[in-house]
Amino acid sequence: MRAQGILAAEIEFDVAFNDVDMVGVVWHGHYLRYLENARWALMNRLDYGLDRMLASGHAWPIVDLQAKYLKPARFGERLRARASLIEWEHRLALNYLITDVANGMRILRARTVQVAVDGRTGELQFDCPADFVDCVKSALVKART
Amino acid sequence: MRAQGILAAEIEFDVAFNDVDMVGVVWHGHYLRYLENARWALMNRLDYGLDRMLASGHAWPIVDLQAKYLKPARFGERLRARASLIEWEHRLALNYLITDVANGMRILRARTVQVAVDGRTGELQFDCPADFVDCVKSALVKART
Amino acid sequence: MRAQGILAAEIEFDVAFNDVDMVGVVWHGHYLRYLENARWALMNRLDYGLDRMLASGHAWPIVDLQAKYLKPARFGERLRARASLIEWEHRLALNYLITDVANGMRILRARTVQVAVDGRTGELQFDCPADFVDCVKSALVKART
Amino acid sequence: MRAQGILAAEIEFDVAFNDVDMVGVVWHGHYLRYLENARWALMNRLDYGLDRMLASGHAWPIVDLQAKYLKPARFGERLRARASLIEWEHRLALNYLITDVANGMRILRARTVQVAVDGRTGELQFDCPADFVDCVKSALVKART
Numbered sequence: 348m349r350a351q352g353i354l355a356a357e358i359e360f361d362v363a364f365n366d367v368d369m370v371g372v373v374w375h376g377h378y379l380r381y382l383e384n385a386r387w388a389l390m391n392r393l394d395y396g397l398d399r400m401l402a403s404g405h406a407w408p409i410v411d412l413q414a415k416y417l418k419p420a421r422f423g424e425r426l427r428a429r430a431s432l433i434e435w436e437h438r439l440a441l442n443y444l445i446t447d448v449a450n451g452m453r454i455l456r457a458r459t460v461q462v463a464v465d466g467r468t469g470e471l472q473f474d475c476p477a478d479f480v481d482c483v484k485s486a487l488v489k490a491r492t
Numbered sequence: 493m494r495a496q497g498i499l500a501a502e503i504e505f506d507v508a509f510n511d512v513d514m515v516g517v518v519w520h521g522h523y524l525r526y527l528e529n530a531r532w533a534l535m536n537r538l539d540y541g542l543d544r545m546l547a548s549g550h551a552w553p554i555v556d557l558q559a560k561y562l563k564p565a566r567f568g569e570r571l572r573a574r575a576s577l578i579e580w581e582h583r584l585a586l587n588y589l590i591t592d593v594a595n596g597m598r599i600l601r602a603r604t605v606q607v608a609v610d611g612r613t614g615e616l617q618f619d620c621p622a623d624f625v626d627c628v629k630s631a632l633v634k635a636r637t
Numbered sequence: 638m639r640a641q642g643i644l645a646a647e648i649e650f651d652v653a654f655n656d657v658d659m660v661g662v663v664w665h666g667h668y669l670r671y672l673e674n675a676r677w678a679l680m681n682r683l684d685y686g687l688d689r690m691l692a693s694g695h696a697w698p699i700v701d702l703q704a705k706y707l708k709p710a711r712f713g714e715r716l717r718a719r720a721s722l723i724e725w726e727h728r729l730a731l732n733y734l735i736t737d738v739a740n741g742m743r744i745l746r747a748r749t750v751q752v753a754v755d756g757r758t759g760e761l762q763f764d765c766p767a768d769f770v771d772c773v774k775s776a777l778v779k780a781r782t
Numbered sequence: 783m784r785a786q787g788i789l790a791a792e793i794e795f796d797v798a799f800n801d802v803d804m805v806g807v808v809w810h811g812h813y814l815r816y817l818e819n820a821r822w823a824l825m826n827r828l829d830y831g832l833d834r835m836l837a838s839g840h841a842w843p844i845v846d847l848q849a850k851y852l853k854p855a856r857f858g859e860r861l862r863a864r865a866s867l868i869e870w871e872h873r874l875a876l877n878y879l880i881t882d883v884a885n886g887m888r889i890l891r892a893r894t895v896q897v898a899v900d901g902r903t904g905e906l907q908f909d910c911p912a913d914f915v916d917c918v919k920s921a922l923v924k925a926r927t
Contacts, residue, residue, distance in 0.1 A: 379521030409520045414557040665844045669811030699810045702849040
């Protein structure tokens with residue numbers, strides 16, 4: 348079973364004019380916006396969108412980010428950003444890959460780590476909240492059947 | 493000789509209203525703008541500002557980024573971002589530390605790696621261009637005397 | 638003949654997490670990014686995309702902006718932004734309307750004015766460059782036939 | 783009595799690398815971030831910062847924006863943004879002027895209109911809330927004595 352395929356989501360979008368810097372390529376910081384959008388696409392697919400997250404009383408700050416910029420992207424290019432969940436026991440780890448839709452070339456690889464925080468007390472949770480883990484398990488079960 | 497102290501620069505700024513997300517903390521992607529500003533403060537201090545970079549015919553894309561988010565920052569807080577040059581032979585590596593000015597608490601630690609690219613051909617340079625290395629050496633000599 | 642219908646383009650998109658401020662609504666400045674994307678959709682439809690603009694040697698800075706914010710938009714809502722060309726003789730004027738796709742409610746109305754500037758001399762052009770006007774005329778003729 | 787002088791605040795800042803577009807000038811949408819910062823500087827000066835606004839239970843969405851772009855700004859230039867309160871009875875109207883610190887040249891003029899909204903009910907307030915008007919009156923009295 349390829350859990351990675353199930354626990355992943357993709358978005359496609361065009362590079363905006365104002366994402367490009369004076370050198371003519373996407374400014375490196377803007378990729379984090381693309382990753383954010385891909386991450387929410389995955390969360391929605393897992394049925395853990397904003398409403399459910401708010402209802403669960405947890406926030407999920409990013410605590411660690413790694414990115415490798417492989418090839419610059421330019422205005423008007425169509426990009427695909429894929430987010431894959433790779434850890435969900437004690438913390439949330441996602442891998443990302445951004446590619447150029449026209450030629451499949453790799454633009455950026457990244458990983459983020461998030462931890463669950465109790466929204467009222469601000470306390471760090473050492474295990475991922477049960478309601479989130481349930482969403483992951485449901486997605487895995489649904490894919491198997 | 494503490495080269496690190498010489499090859500560093502700091503900026504201070506207030507967290508803007510529009511840098512804060514719906515959870516009430518700085519959205520993680522905005523920190524890259526703070527790092528960018530600190531990096532240029534360092535480049536200016538090394539006498540390698542935009543004009544000199546353009547004159548040298550090189551671009552310096554970021555190829556690797558690592559960030560650890562230690563503590564969330566909030567609207568109106570005054571932050572200090574420090575950029576330190578730690579490698580300049582084959583590639584440019586910088587360390588960053590963002591702290592809360594009011595209490596010295598650490599907000600973010602990060603590292604970026606940049607490579608020099610020939611602006612005309614787009615070719616990767618396996619050594620940092622001589623004019624940049626000269627700027628670093630001048631700064632080190634100046635500090636010694 | 639409804640020139641307005643011909644000289645218009647629409648985009649659709651989802652409001653991103655990081656476009657929402659601490660009050661929970663899209664920060665007003667981000668709408669200009671949505672307008673920028675709608676404007677380029679129109680320019681591409683008129684066959685006057687970035688390549689042609691660069692080839693023509695003109696830049697088109699925005700010199701005037703007016704916006705009325707009618708209703709706040711929130712994270713995850715799907716919006717439609719429509720850009721319509723309403724003046725193209727001496728200067729470029731566009732009208733914009735952003736609506737909520739789910740219910741058709743109006744989110745924002747705006748107008749921008751751009752002037753052509755000679756890219757080499759920086760001189761303001763008092764008439765829109767002929768190549769741009771030709772693009773508009775072609776679009777109008779094509780629509781008639 | 784020059785109420786305008788009393789009910790105004792200024793900020794200074796350097797144009798960031800990532801605020802500049804591929805044409806080499808500040809992308810027009812980023813100026814709204816500069817205006818936002820100048821507006822909060824004024825609000826803080828009037829003793830109506832975020833804490834007081836939240837305590838008052840009102841939000842102040844921008845409902846109208848007008849901007850005239852007079853001269854492009856570039857990377858590294860130091861700008862001054864001045865926000866002046868010009869209406870505070872039924873709605874909040876501010877004028878803005880952004881100038882180049884080095885030569886005093888005018889970069890942008892703008893006006894924003896905000897209305898007060900009850901934070902719980904979302905209802906529009908047809909008069910500015912008393913606590914805000916009190917802040918304005920206190921500032922005017924203080925300036926007279």
